[in-house]
Amino acid sequence: MVEQFQNHITPDSQWSTYEANVQSYRGLSMSAQSLxxxxxxxxxxxxxxxxxxxxxxxxxxxxxxxxxxxxxxxxAVVDFHKFNFGERFSKDGALRTAREDSKLSERAYANVLGGRRLRANVASNIDMPPGQNFRTMRQTRLKLDVFIPASMTVVWCIFAVYFAVFK
Incomplete structure (x- = not known):
């Protein structure tokens, strides 16, 4: 598995390394859209x-x-490492017992299409203040990773409709 080759990054810095990657991807996305x-x-x-x-x-x-x-x-990988999900949860998203061997894998947790139920299981086992739920797409991530691309899509659609109708 991929996890066995990631020992070159200490657990303390793994989440910050992945967070830096996310920021780079966001910048690349905006550069591409601008062009x-x-x-x-x-x-x-x-x-x-x-x-x-x-x-x-x-x-x-x-x-x-x-x-x-x-x-x-x-x-999702950032959350996996930041909150140490691999050590805290089993492969099905339940809290791990002391003797349990099945650890949650980074790849399964971050799976965009197939990991939704797994992430929901993990989220349901995280203690949060009353009325709050743990989510991968939190408020800032929604703004940066959904709202901005959606607004760029709206601009493109306006261009396309204008071009199709008036040109």
């Missing part, structure tokens, strides 16, 4: 439909297929 939007605006002005819609599709694929799942998975 796509600049090229899209130029093509919009020139009236070239095929190149414009090609860049539009590339921008959407880059945002929602490449960066969103990667950033989401990396934020």
């Amino acid at each position: 796509y939007l600049a090229v899209g605006a130029i093509l919009l002005g020139l009236g070239d439909k095929v190149p414009f819609f090609t860049v539009f599709v590339l921008a959407m694929v880059t945002t929602w297929y490449v960066f969103f799942p990667v950033i989401f998975a990396r934020t």
Whole structure:
């Protein structure tokens, strides 16, 4: 498994290393979107439909297929290491007993498509103040990792509708 090769990073610094990776991915995502939007605006002005819609599709694929799942998975990995989930939870997301061998794996917890139920199991076993639940997508992450890409998507859709209807 991947976990066996990660011993070169001390447990104390693992979460901060992964958090730095998340920040890099966010920056790369915004750089890519900025370039796509600049090229899209130029093509919009020139009236070239095929190149414009090609860049539009590339921008959407880059945002929602490449960066969103990667950033989401990396934020889950940050939580995994920051809150020491591997030592605290079993492979099914229950609290571990002292003798239990099955540890929660980083890969299973961070799985974007298949890890939802597992993350919910872990979250249900975390003591939180009354009325609060533990979530991977907390308020700041929602703003940075969902709202900003969604607003870029809205800008792209406005460009595309304008181009399709008025050009």
